[in-house]
Amino acid sequence: MLKKQIYTLVIIIVSLAFLKSASLAQPPSDVTDSGLGGSNIITGTVLVANGGRIERRITIRLQTMTRGDRVTMTDENGNFAFRGLVSGDYTIVIDKESEFEPVNQTVTIVQARGFPPVTQILSVRLIPKAHSQAKPGLLDAAYATLPEPGQNLLKKARDLSAAGDHSGAIEQLSLLTSQYPTFMLGFNEMGVEYLRMGHLEKADVALLQAIKLQPDAFAENESGTGFGNDEALLRRGAGFKTGQGVERTIRSGKIFSRHSFG
Secondary structure, three states, X not given: OHHHHHHHHHHHHHHHHXXXXXXXXXXXXOOEEOOOOOOEEXXXXXXXXXXXXXXXXXXXXXXXXXXXXXXXXXXXXXXXXXXXXXXXXXXXXXXXXXXXXXXXXXXXXXXXXXXXXXXEEEEEEOOEOOOOOOOHHHHXXXXXXXXXXXXXXXXXXXXXXXXXXXXXXXXXXXXXXXXXXXXXXXXXXXXXXXXXXOOHHHHHHHHHHHHXXXXXXXXXXXXXXXXXXXXXXXXXXXXXXXXXXXXXXXXXXXXXXXXXXX
């Protein structure tokens, strides 16, 4: 009898957890029905590099494993949602924005038999494509003063990054910055590679070092990057503990050089 009561209590607790998870989601009023015959939902928010919501409507594509794609638009606050989903793997795709790199984010839905529908909540952060985000004269001068062995390391790092080998790019940039510790672009590009891999604490160290070395090389732009209200603080390279700087920096609207995403 006691075992049966414990089992019943566990079922209730787990069910409440699923219900609480579902209640946290606040999908936009215009929810796209996937037509797949399920009862689950994927809802998300699209963010720009500074952590703010994108303030215009953009196209979101949902790739299914066997039933083709479904397309929707965000609302004016960057929110989107797909309903009617069955258990399985899905991919959120954003690839129609000329100023941002393509995004592919996988989402897995698992609805256990007898349990309430699942609502998967996610944030999708857009990464700007290469822009003239830094002052060309300063960066060109910095590159010109880099000895040929350093230029070769930088080229290898960029080639590896372009091929999708971000770990390999970081290895080359680590060699570059250890041999030429005053070369700002090396730290800047290392920070961006760490961001691509989701290693925020390591990106923090590299990007703040780039700002300390050459703060005048960075400029604000329209894609959610550049210096914001904390410019003076960042120029001094002070006020951040490891692991806090990049998240605050990105969310406040700071850093990335012209070559960051080239």
